[in-house]
Amino acid sequence: xxxxxxxxxxxxxxxxxxxxxxxxxxxxxxxxxxxxxxxxxxxxxxxxxxxxxxxxxxxxxxxxxxxxxxxxxxxxxxxxxxxxxxxxxxxxxxxxxxxxxxxxxxxxxx
Amino acid sequence: xxxxxxxxxxxxxxxxxxxxxxxxxxxxxxxxxxxxxxxxxxxxxxxxxxxxxxxxxxxxxxxxxxxxxxxxxxxxxxxxxxxxxxxxxxxxxxxxxxxxxxxxxxxxxxxxxxxxxxxx
Numbered sequence: 686x687x688x689x690x691x692x693x694x695x696x697x698x699x700x701x702x703x704x705x706x707x708x709x710x711x712x713x714x715x716x717x718x719x720x721x722x723x724x725x726x727x728x729x730x731x732x733x734x735x736x737x738x739x740x741x742x743x744x745x746x747x748x749x750x751x752x753x754x755x756x757x758x759x760x761x762x763x764x765x766x767x768x769x770x771x772x773x774x775x776x777x778x779x780x781x782x783x784x785x786x787x788x789x790x791x792x793x794x795x
Numbered sequence: 796x797x798x799x800x801x802x803x804x805x806x807x808x809x810x811x812x813x814x815x816x817x818x819x820x821x822x823x824x825x826x827x828x829x830x831x832x833x834x835x836x837x838x839x840x841x842x843x844x845x846x847x848x849x850x851x852x853x854x855x856x857x858x859x860x861x862x863x864x865x866x867x868x869x870x871x872x873x874x875x876x877x878x879x880x881x882x883x884x885x886x887x888x889x890x891x892x893x894x895x896x897x898x899x900x901x902x903x904x905x906x907x908x909x910x911x912x913x914x915x
Contacts, residue, residue, distance in 0.1 A: 686857070715899070716898065716899035716901075718899070718901040718902075720841075720902075726907075727890055727905040727906065727907055727908050728841065728890075728902075728905055729905070730901065730902065730903050733901050733903075734899070739903070771840065771841055773841075773901065773902075774899070775898075775899040775900040775901075781857040782854070783843060783854065783855075783856055783857065784831070784833075784843035784846075784856075784900055785843070786833075786840060786841040786842065786843065787840070788840045789840040789841070
């Protein structure tokens, strides 16, 4: 089955740029979606189709995807961005296609 | 505004069947989209369980397929999850979500989640 690998944690100072990676075999050939989850809350879609933002998501959130790595970039990080972030793809390459999530990355704002 | 709300027992005994329902408001299930279940064990990541279309067409996570049944009731605008032969490893927050399906799949609206504990 397809595996998505995320760093367990990323730390960044307020006002700086955070980059959260999501690794997978030839992930650049898939569409990647990103979710933000704050403690005790349901996940919220923040990026879809690699780099599109849903209505209401700040422009500070952006995404890219190429080769074996997709990246969620958060510019001008704020304290309110502290959360867990998950990448997700649809794996149609195996005998049993399905939804795959990465293990999640905890973003800490210093 | 689309809203989803999970409901069901918060405590299930080992070897029994976990049953949850997701009530949808603000959108008619019969109008389209897939509808999915995702779970999250305490302190861990997200795991997709399975999804259903309003026609009843389903697809499941292969690792859970033998124990999972997802059904839909369009008259009540809700869909349900049954997970059989549960163990402590099935203890998790269970989320329902609306699933956009095309060349890819993603979840745009989520319920608040409900914690299910498996314990005797």
